[in-house]
Amino acid sequence: MTKTHEPIVWSLFGAGGMLTAMLTPILVLITGVLVPIGIISPERMSYERMLAFAQNPLGKLVLLVIITLPLWHAAHRIYHAHHDFLIHTTKVHLALTYGLALLLSIVTVVLLLMVGF
Amino acid sequence: MSEFTANGATRKPYRRPIKRSWWVEKAFFTKYMVRELTSVFVGLYSLILLLGLYRLTQGPLAFGAWLIGISSFPSVVLHLMILGAALFHTITWFNIAPQAMPLQIGDRKVPERPIVIGHWVAAAVLSLLVLVLFIVL
Numbered sequence: 001m002t003k004t005h006e007p008i009v010w011s012l013f014g015a016g017g018m019l020t021a022m023l024t025p026i027l028v029l030i031t032g033v034l035v036p037i038g039i040i041s042p043e044r045m046s047y048e049r050m051l052a053f054a055q056n057p058l059g060k061l062v063l064l065v066i067i068t069l070p071l072w073h074a075a076h077r078i079y080h081a082h083h084d085f086l087i088h089t090t091k092v093h094l095a096l097t098y099g100l101a102l103l104l105s106i107v108t109v110v111l112l113l114m115v116g117f
Numbered sequence: 118m119s120e121f122t123a124n125g126a127t128r129k130p131y132r133r134p135i136k137r138s139w140w141v142e143k144a145f146f147t148k149y150m151v152r153e154l155t156s157v158f159v160g161l162y163s164l165i166l167l168l169g170l171y172r173l174t175q176g177p178l179a180f181g182a183w184l185i186g187i188s189s190f191p192s193v194v195l196h197l198m199i200l201g202a203a204l205f206h207t208i209t210w211f212n213i214a215p216q217a218m219p220l221q222i223g224d225r226k227v228p229e230r231p232i233v234i235g236h237w238v239a240a241a242v243l244s245l246l247v248l249v250l251f252i253v254l
Contacts, residue, residue: 014217020159022239022243025240028162029200031166036187050169051173067163081154086137108167
């Protein structure tokens with residue numbers, strides 16, 4: 001990647017940062033706390049419901065956004081944090097941050113297609 | 118470390134020594150570093166959801182196992198940590214929003230406070246909407 005990758009990944013970082021700020025707390029609270037401890041019925045997250053959600057085009061879009069954008073946000077921050085720890089970044093670091101975000105984004109798209117319509 | 122300049126001559130610029138722990142010494146820098154590292158938890162949450170999606174494609178048994186996994190005690194503790202990190206991210210993100218996206222109406226610059234409050238209102242409305250949709254749908 002050359003210097004020109006910055007505007008693209010920065011916009012993904014910005015969008016991811018905003019989405020994370022707005023929605024991640026409530027999502028984590030629901031899927032990671034309220035459903036697991038039973039305040040919200042685990043039935044709400046049953047296989048049938050989640051499958052129907054993942055098969056709905058709008059549901060697919062929601063899942064794509066809430067899974068991939070925070071990954072780009074994290075990749076950007078982790079990549080640049082190397083500098084803060086005085087670690088000189090190489091192509092390996094690029095691959096393990098932005099590259100991994102790209103790979104996992106592709107995996108997300110593939111899984112969303114595999115889950116059917 | 119020596120460098121080459123445009124005409125090929127070497128130069129040895131002075132670099133002020135920096136300790137790797139520079140961010141521990143001042144609360145402002147530590148807060149900055151904590152903010153940057155919240156992204157590790159945020160990324161981890163995406164991985165958990167991605168794993169759930171993968172298990173969903175494998176069928177009801179696989180997805181059920183994922184559900185049991187996220188219902189375990191260590192998982193709830195982990196998610197509470199992710200929640201803390203996410204909230205720290207939200208606070209810091211909204212606080213710098215006026216500088217990141219300055220608003221201007223006509224010739225007047227919109228003051229910072231309403232922009233920050235506007236972000237919190239949007240987050241509250243969206244969160245409530247998500248919660249209601251999750252319970253009702």
